[in-house]
Amino acid sequence: MKKIKIKVNGKIKRISENTRLSDLIKSLKIPIKKVAIELNQEIIDKKKLKNVKIQNGDKIEIVHFIGGG
Amino acid sequence: MKKDKFIISNKTFKSRLIVGTGKYKNMSECAKAIQISGAEIVTVAVRRVNITDKKKPLLMDYIDPKKITYLPNTAGCFSSEEALRTLRLAREIGGWKLVKLEVLGEKKNLFPEMIETLKSTEVLTKEGFKVMVYCNDDPLMAKRLENAGACAIMPLAAPIGSGLGILNKINIKIIRNQTKLPLIIDAGLGQASDAAIAMELGCDGVLVNTAIAKAKKPFVMAQAFKNSVIAGRQSFLAGRIEKTLSGRPSSPLEGII
Numbered sequence: 095m096k097k098i099k100i101k102v103n104g105k106i107k108r109i110s111e112n113t114r115l116s117d118l119i120k121s122l123k124i125p126i127k128k129v130a131i132e133l134n135q136e137i138i139d140k141k142k143l144k145n146v147k148i149q150n151g152d153k154i155e156i157v158h159f160i161g162g163g
Numbered sequence: 164m165k166k167d168k169f170i171i172s173n174k175t176f177k178s179r180l181i182v183g184t185g186k187y188k189n190m191s192e193c194a195k196a197i198q199i200s201g202a203e204i205v206t207v208a209v210r211r212v213n214i215t216d217k218k219k220p221l222l223m224d225y226i227d228p229k230k231i232t233y234l235p236n237t238a239g240c241f242s243s244e245e246a247l248r249t250l251r252l253a254r255e256i257g258g259w260k261l262v263k264l265e266v267l268g269e270k271k272n273l274f275p276e277m278i279e280t281l282k283s284t285e286v287l288t289k290e291g292f293k294v295m296v297y298c299n300d301d302p303l304m305a306k307r308l309e310n311a312g313a314c315a316i317m318p319l320a321a322p323i324g325s326g327l328g329i330l331n332k333i334n335i336k337i338i339r340n341q342t343k344l345p346l347i348i349d350a351g352l353g354q355a356s357d358a359a360i361a362m363e364l365g366c367d368g369v370l371v372n373t374a375i376a377k378a379k380k381p382f383v384m385a386q387a388f389k390n391s392v393i394a395g396r397q398s399f400l401a402g403r404i405e406k407t408l409s410g411r412p413s414s415p416l417e418g419i420i
Binding site: 102103104105122123124125127128129130131132135137139140155156157158159160161162163 | 183184185186187190193206207208209210211212214215217221222223233235236238248251252253254255256257323324350370372373
């Protein structure tokens with residue numbers, strides 16, 4: 095299967111073409127309730143991850159809460 | 164006496180001490196210090212998930228957001244755009260609308276960039292956020308933030324993490340007298356007595372991180388801050404005596420032998 099190149103949290107990743115955002119989150123074993131997800135600087139509704147097909151060159155940010163003042 | 168309530172954005176809290184969750188040795192030390200401090204609100208930062216090391220402990224596993232109010236911050240943001248992006252993400256994590264806005268101007272002193280802060284307050288308020296605003300101790304700017312829709316004014320005591328205590332008591336008092344909004348001293352406290360001074364000036368609360376997290380004994384300091392905030396508040400409500408420049412004996416002069 096053809097691979098595409100994307101960036102997740104600043105790191106380059108090669109994934110299969112036609113991967114959906116929900117598949118990626120699952121494969122990274124990320125607890126969905128504790129994060130927020132941005133695709134090319136746009137927040138993606140967590141209920142709609144299945145509808146989003148990842149494209150070559152996409153930049154994805156996955157963030158959560160950490161200690162801070 | 165009327166019950167002394169601490170209300171932020173229509174929510175009542177018992178503790179007037181808000182603590183930060185940064186700079187602790189580990190998550191369990193942080194969680195224990197929060198518990199000892201009695202704080203019901205904690206500030207948290209929004210950062211990238213570590214996608215390579217999935218075993219890294221998560222804050223939410225140690226501090227239950229159902230029991231303790233998370234106050235997402237914008238620490239590390241140097242522009243309005245960055246701050247807005249961060250808080251929109253924070254809201255997306257789980258519906259957080261009560262937030263701490265902090266837009267910094269430069270890295271050395273970490274002073275707030277007030278023009279960007281004011282712009283961000285306006286935008287966030289329009290988007291439905293309840294914005295607690297970290298700001299400098301300038302009464303005019305505090306007024307503008309209030310007019311822009313801030314839900315709490317949070318002037319610095321001194322630069323973040325400096326431990327210098329309240330540098331400009333007069334300005335804090337002026338801000339206190341001009342606003343009915345919750346006034347919370349944020350940043351720069353060094354020891355428990357600094358919190359009492361803030362409360363005696365009439366502040367509604369204090370926000371502390373470094374002074375507890377970096378104390379030699381963080382748990383003891385957490386308790387000290389808890390007590391100091393309570394003592395300072397009581398002292399404020401009790402109403403202090405007038406200052407005089409001469410001595411007045413406490414024992415009666417009558418019946419001296």
